[in-house]
Amino acid sequence: MSKAFEANNVNITFDGNIKALVNVSLAAEEGKIFGLLGPNGAGKTTLVRMLSTLLKPDSGSLKVLGIDVVAEAEKVRESIGLAGQYAAVDEFLTGRENLYMVGRLYHMSHKAAKKRADEILEEFNLVEAGNRQVKTYSGGMRRRLDLGASLVSKPKMLFLDEPTTGLDPRTRLELWEVIRNLVKEGTSILLTTQYLEEADELADKIAVIDHGSVIAEGTSKELKNKLGGDVVEFKVSKSNEVNKAISAITKIAAKDPTIEENNIVVPVKNGPKGLLEVVRALDTNKISLQTISLHEPSLDDVFLALTGERAKDQTIQKSKKREVPRG
């Protein structure tokens, strides 16, 4: 199967010394969703900007649908769509006018651009709002229109940079549905996200990125297996009981538990059973708890397991220039 996109040993440095991407090598199969997971400022947006021809790497090579991004940028632009973190649509134009303009900029005829605008309004449930100026739209409607605008030319490769950040849960689910349908129609998608849940729901393959480097790659299942499945998280009431608690649960833990003050995260193989075992072990040892819960590992947990650190915002605060990697 041919590749939707490939990055080989890509490096880029901003402002002379801030390394935004370090030796990034990734490849995704066509017709699938590739998830790029990482906290703010890890380098997600930088990679998307490079693959979509907006930014050139200092070294390394990038290909989209087999076409070299640097050498044949023009050709790449013909077959990609980009929807960014911000809804890049014009507030003073109507939804229909925005889509029509994009169609014209893809050099469609007046008729074809008009028809395509109507199709997209229909598809994204914006028919009624189509003749209203975008400034009257809700956040979710703008995001849908922005996504629609990136689909005007029916691109084979679609870049979605944090498409659901800042959306309410219902709108997020709607957008997930749209994304799933696109893949069914054969589009390849690169999706960046800060939410493991989202990558888990949508992506066929996930790469975790941290401080500009890829630190793990695999299916969602593979990544979670690295953690040993679900996690039981609890907080002991007295800090002098942390060690006692740890020794009580070592046999149950699938992997080494991580400790942060009174908070202990224990990876377990079988979720509910693991939870019961932990509760029993702690109870037997008469350790009192503030909270206890069972959950799927979050991005935080993946990060804790992979890097020993929580997924902190890595945006470089020093400079507010646009070149600073945003995600």
Next chain:
Amino acid sequence: MVNTMMDTWAITKRNLLRYIRLPQLLFFSSIQPVIFLTLFNFVFGGALGQNSPYGAYINYLLPGIMIQTTLFGSLNTGIGLAEDMGKGIIDRFRSLPLSRAAVMAGRTMSDMLRNVVVMAIMFIVGTIYGFRFMNGFLPAIMMFVTALIFSFSISWVAAFVGLTVKDSETAQLAGFVFIFPLTFASSAFVPVQYMPGWLQAFANNQPVTHAVNAARSFALGSPMNSAFWYLLAWVAGILLIFVPLSIWRYRKS
């Protein structure tokens, strides 16, 4: 080439729609030059119009203030581009297969068309204040053309500034910093001969003076004049430098 023109037109149309949808903006950007024209005419007119070779001060003033106003209008190019950049719209444009010059060309075109509207309003108000063309129809048209081509070239300078500073407020300030000295140290409002020698040297050799002199000659004096040729040379020079520079900025943004 056909694509470049199509792309430019699509962008121009988008910018014009914005102007139409923001009637307040259009209103205030037209009222401002009218206020300028009124103030200059009635505040300075009495004192400065005494020994003007062109009769009333309004005759002297109108071509100059038209150049000034269209120059200020051309600063919108930089402000608009910086704004689009901040909103991520430039990123979208850059990911589309459209001509590299189209976004700036569309912006400079729409700002030029807006300048046409503003000039028409100023001409009407000026006529009410007593302004009269003295050379007939074609030279009158040439006065407007002079203002338009000059402001068009300055639009490209503003485009470069806007794409460089990437922030609309900074773009506006940066524009004022270079437009103010250029317009006031020129023949726009008072004859250069009353300035100190060192300032005359500057005023006589900068493009605003050429533009104002050319516009004034077309309107009032001898229609064929060297100022216009100097101005054409300036316009060509500015475009030769700033069109490639702003395209380069756009590609790198």
